Amino acid sequence: MLTALLQVTSSDDPSENLKMVRALMTEAAGQGAQFILTPEVTNCVSTSTTRQREVLQHEEDDLTLAGLRDHAQALGVWLLIGSLAVKTHDADGRFANRSIMIDPQGQIVARYDKIHMFDVQVTETETFRESRNYRPGDRAVIAETDFGKVGLTVCYDIRFPHLYAALAQAGAHILTVPAAFSPVTGAAHWESLLRARAIENGSWVLAPAQTGEHPKTRGRTRYTYGHSMVVAPWGEVIIDAGTDPGIHIFDLDDSSVSEARRRVPSLTHLRAFDGP
Structure with missing residues (x-):
């Protein structure tokens, strides 16, 4: 199944980001991608x-969600x-960081709210407190698709291997990050981290990423790493997208999971234990 990762540099203007993503989806579908x-x-x-x-x-x-649902339906593709x-609608006004799977009819088949919040001091000058503005989710989610079960995660989740083991044990052959x-x-x-999660679970790991310096209206400038990555179930890196925005297509072969x-x-050797 031809699958496309979109590596982008989103700004703080949702309407412009929607135009960009729709154009990339059209191009990816034109190259044969059935899952974007x-x-x-x-x-x-x-x-x-x-x-x-x-x-x-x-x-x-949300106009982005509506626009991408319509475009997935027009192109006849699966879209994460x-x-x-x-x-x-939380009383404290915090946002959700929500991953959404869309089917080729434009319907939402799964929603996942990021569980683990990125509250870290990366360097002396770079600190993140995601939980200040976002409330964490509390439920692991698998999306049922016609090409298999997909375990949904987001970014900082990658540092918590028990989440991925739970998704794989529940039948996920594909883990998205x-x-x-x-x-x-x-x-x-x-x-x-991506290779470890693939190897531990014998699963595909698909990790589309933001990249570069992000245009802004206000606030401090945000930079992201890029290097969207696809890792096969045996741990091989199939795609490393570098730092340029673009489309990266590969053949998702479920037989390699088995x-x-x-x-x-x-996964069949996991055992319960007491302690420490």
Whole structure:
């Protein structure tokens, strides 16, 4: 199954980002892609809470979601919107970082809210407190598709292997990791973490990523690592997209999952234990 990862540099203007993503989807579908994946926060990359409150919407009103659903239907493709930043009805006003799977009829088949919040001090000058503006999800999610079960995760989730083991044990052959990774942690950890999750679970790992310097209206400038990546179930890196925006297409072969899990059936060897 031809599958396309879109590597993009989203701004803090959702309408412009929608135009960009729709154009890339059209191009990818024209090259034969039947499953297309976009990165984390496809609709808006912003470091300004004020700007986010101005442009973000609730899911039921979100123009990016509506536009991408319509376009997936027009193209007849499966679409993973890596994530959208959306408003919630929570009393504290925090947003959700929500990954959404769309079928070729434009219908939503699964939603996943990012569980693990990126609250870290990467360097002396680069600090992130995702939980300040986003509330964490509390449920692991598998999307049922006509090409298999897809386990949905987002970015910082990649550091928590128990989530991926749970998804694989529940039948996922494909694990998605849309991201807007920091250049510092990306250079140090991105490939190693993705390969580890693929190897541990004998699963495809598909990781479409934001890249570069993100145009902004206000707030500090945000930079992301890029290097959208596809890792096969045996751990081979099939695609490393580098840092330029673009489309990266490959053949998603489900038989390689069965082969990897036959050779090292570690998912059948998991045992409960006490302690420490």
